[in-house]
């Protein structure tokens with residue numbers, strides 16, 4: 263039996279239909295701008311999110327890095343959450359490769375950054391300081407959906423203070439499906455949005471950065487610089503197009519499975535954070551290593567952390583949920 267892998271939604275494998283679409287993709291050299299499948303993916307996703315241009319890149323990390331470097335110059339600063347992917351989990355790329363200083367702020371329980379704290383962190387125009395240039399948000403943030411009114415307030419603040427606003431929308435489609443909104447309604451508040459095709463959407467590789475043509479031109483140059491210019495990348499873009507056509511609505515199944523998993527674990531006495539999308543956060547404390555070993559024996563994979571994150575996705579069917587709850591129930 264295949265393991266139930268709850269470590270991340272990045273572990274999914276392409277379905278037979280997706281593999282078929284990949285093998286039939288029309289190809290060209292994308293560094294010359296000649297891969298029709300990449301061009302179609304960039305144009306169609308940008309349009310779907312309400313932007314004039316898009317850029318296909320190998321990873322979400324690269325997409326965020328290019329966005330930060332395209333918005334900010336050397337010696338500029340971006341405000342970001344302490345737990346945000348762009349700050350904590352991307353190897354410090356903005357600082358290392360872009361000479362962009364992060365100004366991290368502690369996030370709130372709902373996944374937002376308190377906009378009063380954001381405003382207070384914007385530095386005065388003074389040569390002692392880095393120039394605050396950008397606010398970076400994440401949606402979903404640890405599985406939580408940022409409310410639209412919050413996004414509108416962030417937009418208002420950044421416009422008023424002359425900052426750009428970037429969204430790490432690795433899981434933008436989870437946020438859209440959960441809220442019953444078109445993704446463009448969320449994306450429309452931002453100057454740039456990075457979307458991952460290789461998380462809940464189920465493609466093997468790739469992200470798309472969307473923005474205005476000027477920003478995307480800058481990002482294209484930066485993509486080449488960091489080695490992200492790919493050639494017959496249409497084989498990968500075809501997977502992304504397939505995912506965007508057929509694997510968006512089904513995210514609701516992942517959310518329902520996560521909800522049921524959360525309820526089941528709560529029923530066993532675990533402290534479980536409210537579940538909104540495909541992530542279940544459970545307090546397990548110091549016995550995490552023993553729990554991990556126990557679950558492994560039952561064919562269930564988790565990442566060991568005292569605040570345990572369980573992620574549902576395309577390769578975790580509804581039938582897996584009772585098995586996981588049962589495995590937790592037999593952990594003593």
Ligand SMILES: Cc1ncc(COP(=O)(O)O)c(C=O)c1O
Pocket residue numbers: 272320321322323324347348400430432433458460469
């Ligand atoms: C919120 C978020 N942003 C960005 C990324 C980076 O994506 P990648 O692994 O493709 O670099 C991830 C990866 O897990 C993520 O969870």
